[in-house]
Amino acid sequence: MRWRSVGYCGPVTTLSDVGRDALLVAGGGRAILLQIANPGVGRGVAAHSDFASRPLDRLHSTLTYVYAQAFGTDADKRAVTRRVNRAHAPVSAEATLDAPGYSAFDPALQLWVAATLYDTAVRVRELVYGPLGPEAARQVYDDYAVLxxxxxxxxxxxxxxxxxxxxxxxxxxxxxxxxxxxxxxSRQLLSGQSLPAWLRAGMPLVRLVTAGLLPSQLRAAYGLRWTPRQQRRFGRVLGVTRAVWPKLPRGIRFAACSFYLHKLRAAPDER
Known part of the structure; x- marks a missing residue:
């Protein structure tokens, strides 16, 4: 595995050009809706998580975990793993006649969550930058297993x-x-009702991008309206993003990684 040092995020691999790019935040809604469509994950989220009413906290937690595991020091990784395990400890329930049991420690459910993050990252990246070469694609795939x-x-x-x-x-x-x-x-999450007003203004775009990235059958199952007009709007958003985003300085595109690792390292109870 080839390593190099890039800014505050420390040693990185080929994953740097995928996992560090803040563009991937655009796929957050898709990943979450894929995750909770698994009945075990969905039941656990509904019963134990308030992330739909506190979506920014969920986003911050997920990005901190991804950046720490992919680009952090050994101390960063230990800290964020402890944090996640503490959050997962109470998330479990026995199966009932009409609902499956679940545990946040279930390896199969963890596989599904990691799979949605990988698949979404690759899909968003390829829509904007084009496909990865075979060697880079394999390296990124192998690196994502750590999640x-x-x-x-x-x-x-x-x-x-x-x-x-x-x-x-x-x-x-x-x-x-x-x-x-x-x-x-999903309705609560995509409504943005709990967000500050300046962020709520962007929710129509979030809903459009989330719906556009989902498989069509899931889009329909969630009741997300999709018309030819919306398809055209989604295409225009992609066109503008392809023209603008890759030209931004790496310092801007990768700033989130440094921010979240700095925040993790500044938390005294996590070291």
Whole structure:
């Protein structure tokens, strides 16, 4: 594995040009809706998480975890893993007659969450920058496994390569079910009601991008309206993003990584 040092984020691999790019935040809604369409994840989120009413906290937590595992020091990784394990500890319930059991420590559910983050990152990146070369694509794929293996997911549960991952992801997507609980969480999340007014103003764009990135069957299951006009708007947003975003200085595109690692390192209870 080849390492090099880039700014505050420290040593990075090929993943740097994918995982460090703040562009991936645009896929956050897609990843979350894919996650909660898994009944185990969805039930756990509905019962134990208030992230729909505090979406910025969820975003901050996810980005801190991803950046620390991918680009942080060993101390960063230990700190963020402890933080996540503490948050996951109370998230469990037994199965009932009409609902599956779940545990945030379930390796299969952790695999699904990591898979949605990887698939979303690659999809967003390729829509804007174009496809990765075979070697870089494989390196990025292998690097993303850490999002699960840093927790309770064994290494051999991560599909052995991108082709095997595609088979797994297609099969899991076909089994997804948008329950009333998941639909309620999605409505609350995409409404932006709990956000400051200046952020709420951007929610129509967030809803458009989230719907445009979702598989069509999930878009319909969540009740997200999609018309030819919306498809054209989505295409225009992509066109502008492709023209502008890659030309921004790396310091801007990668600033979020430095910000979240600095914030993690400044928290005295996490070191």
């Amino acid at each position: 699960g293996t840093a927790l309770q997911m064994p290494e051999d549960l991560w599909p052995s390569g991108p082709e095997e991952f595609a088979v797994y992801f297609e099969a899991e997507t076909a089994r997804l079910e948008v329950t009333p609980e998941a639909r309620a969480v």
